[in-house]
Amino acid sequence: MGFEQPKFNNESIKPEKKEMEENDKNVTGIDKETQKKIEEGKYDGLLKKENEKLENNITGMDKETWEGIKEGKYNQLLNKEEGVQKKIKVEEPKKDREEKQEEPKPKAESKELKLEKEIVINYYEELEKIRNIPENTNGLKKQKAEKYFELIDSWKDLGHKDNYKGIQKIISELDKLEPGAWFYNLAKTQNINELAITMASNYKEWGLESKEKTKLIKKIIDKQKKGIWENKDKTLKQVAEILASQEIPYKDNIDFIIKDIKNPDIKTEAITKISNIEKKSIEQKKQLLRRIKEEAKEEKIDTESLEKTASSLGLDKLLGNPEAISKMFAESSELMKNPEIQKKWQEINKTIEKIIKEKDKPSSLPDSVKKAKESIKKPGSNLETIFGAAGWIILLFLTLFMLAELKGVDYLVQQSSGGKKK
């Protein structure tokens, strides 16, 4: 084959890598990502509670008593007592707090762990709340599904703390829910994809054996909605690239992911890319990891606006039965053999040709636009990956529109719901 074999990097962590990992931690021992979230205010509620505890001083007294001590209300009583109470430095609370901040790392880490545990407990409580939302109608089911998606999104960065057990519970709930909306399937696939990417990004933070980790990532990817939205190979490839860019050894890690890629072209491309990633410097790998994550986010399509667009195109009647649409597509060849349909097709085609020729003369296109178009359409390119999803949706719209124009939406709805032709 025309690609180089990937390096089987089984070496222990290199010094630069250790340095890199150290740089990623701040003085409190909190990892960079968590620190960023704290700065963004995501944990404000919980941090407020923790700060209140600190305000109450290290003895755990309530604020009122502590204030009283500071004001000297209990000086007489304290002076009478021997031992511990005398050691309380009422006049110097600031210094006392500073001393606490300078305490060795393990205590700061345990505070962080406590905070994370509380957050995970909160997520479980949130999950329980969502489970209680009624699901009598499709609308309610959809709302419930959206809440589950939001919860996965908030939880995914800390999902490794309970080995993704909580998130797997949400996915099981989503499997049962099935709101029967066309775009729900796309939203689910997109959420699963994002989750798998986060799992791969947190691979080093996650305290399971490599084999267990890759097994769980594959299990999650396998939850992508089957049918026309499914794109497991692409997700597996992205996961493999993320692992490689974090210097995760190929053997017993990445190879487990690669072996599940079914499409031979995607598999070859993934192996070639991993081989190239392994040759990059640590800094280049860090940049690449950032880029892969960014690109995965960019690929995500806003399903809500898409649903609105579909509805405004008059395609919403068709979208209610996603499984049947695949069947309908499969029958399109038969449809085109019908002479009556062929005649109608010629008419539609004439209109389309006229529209394209009138407004879009290729000669009038700027060269840069032509080149950009070629780049976006180039199979396997970064740009194709980013705009591929939107392009795919557009093709789907256009095809549905063509079929609807040819035979009428009502006919297609009947076909897709198993009804008889009028």
Place this chain on the structure above:
Amino acid sequence: MQQNFLNNFPSEIQETVSKLYDTILERSLTEAYQKLNDTQKSMMATIFNTDDEEKKKDFLKEYVGDLQNTMIREAKKIIEEIKK
């Protein structure tokens, strides 16, 4: 991905849908191109004459904005034109 999808359909549909998709892409890119100033236009010409995928991506991200939504909007427009 897109070609795989189109392969599910008879050749007539494949051909026409491909043409329409090209038109949508051209219109979306042209719309974005017209909003660029002369310096940005010449930057685009230079970048898209190279094989640097990253630079192309960064350029589109920075200067072309939300191309996905523009494409969906153009698809809607073109379908409405055909319907007329």
